[in-house]
Amino acid sequence: MFGPINDVLDAIAVNTCFEEKCRAKGCLKACLTFEIVFMLHFMCTILAITNELNTTFQRKEQDIANAMILVGVSKNRLQVLRDNGWNSLIDEVSKFCTKYDLLTPNFDELYVILGRSRWRIAKYTILHHYRVEVFYKIIDWQLQELNNRFDEVTIDLFLGIACLNLVESFSSFEMEKILKLAELYPDDFDKHSMVDLHSQLENYIIDVRDHDKRFSNLKGLSYFSKKLVEAKKHRTYPLLFRLVKFALLLPVTTATVEKTLSAMKLIKSDL
Structure with a gap:
């Protein structure tokens, strides 16, 4: 588009009012550097x-x-x-x-x-x-x-969330990455909870992947969370359910920060 843009600027610089000519000449001069x-x-x-x-x-x-x-x-x-x-x-x-x-x-x-x-x-x-x-x-x-x-902590966070997702029959499930995700929340998962979470994950993956057909063909983590509640499995696997809720909160937190920054731009001025 470089040639046509210069042709248009050149035409404006010749055939329009004085103010537009000056602006077009300035743009054309810059483009040709x-x-x-x-x-x-x-x-x-x-x-x-x-x-x-x-x-x-x-x-x-x-x-x-x-x-x-x-x-x-x-x-x-x-x-x-x-x-x-x-x-x-x-x-x-x-x-x-x-x-x-x-x-x-x-x-x-x-x-x-x-x-x-x-x-x-x-x-x-x-x-x-x-x-x-x-x-x-x-x-x-x-x-x-x-x-x-995307530092090491952020990557561990994202990969842990990805492993919770049940797309393609839980093909991305990796227990170590999910446990590493839980370690990022030390106030909610102490060393005793981590042991219990490990046991719950072992039971959970066999349960929902191999036995409970209600969890097949779900579209994402939010649908999975709803299905856990509907099947009352959030009581069976409370630590897993807590981790799923944290994963679902992350996009909301990110969007809230972005909206705040966007709102700040509206009230900013040169002064």
């Missing part, structure tokens, strides 16, 4: 790496186990891009600039900081600016964000 072309290609690469992860978390029915795998995939691909992706990115940007007759800078020259006078130049080269200050820094920000959001 190496910096904009570089950032467009670079961010397209970054977003392509994290696209599947983002899409997975936006689905109503989340496959948490695969989502955690995609977290690792995104981290690995970002690291590979950081280590080996610079030359291919620059080649791609240079070909694009050649196609549209855009000026490619001399990377050995000193970088001129935007908004400063020509004689107030930076103490590093253009190559250093794009490779270190932009390329490395943005990838490091992405990796840091993924590490902060």
Whole structure:
């Protein structure tokens, strides 16, 4: 769309009122710079790496186990891009600039900081600016964000919840991961409760998977929770039921925080 966008901006800059001409000329001038072309290609690469992860978390029915795998995939691909992706990115940007007759800078020259006078130049080269200050820094920000959001505790939490899910006849059931999930709630599961939970899990999986056909073909954890109550098995497996309730509360807690932050944006101002 780069060519058509520039054609439209060029037409606006010629055939419209003065204010729109000025805005269109400013946008057109920005579009025809190496910096904009570089950032467009670079961010397209970054977003392509994290696209599947983002899409997975936006689905109503989340496959948490695969989502955690995609977290690792995104981290690995970002690291590979950081280590080996610079030359291919620059080649791609240079070909694009050649196609549209855009000026490619001399990377050995000193970088001129935007908004400063020509004689107030930076103490590093253009190559250093794009490779270190932009390329490395943005990838490091992405990796840091993924590490902060998906640390070891969070991953254990998500994987434990995934193991509670009864999709495909409890194929994802793993007792060790569920017990590790319970360990994240020490106020509710002390060492004695953990022993009881282990015993309940052993009975529960044989009960609902092999004997009680009422628990087949349920769509998710919320349906499973309702079915436990309807079958009065929440009394038989009280510790398991408590863990299921904690798992169901997590999305609500996350949504509440996000809604609060969104509400804060509405009352924020420059002042």
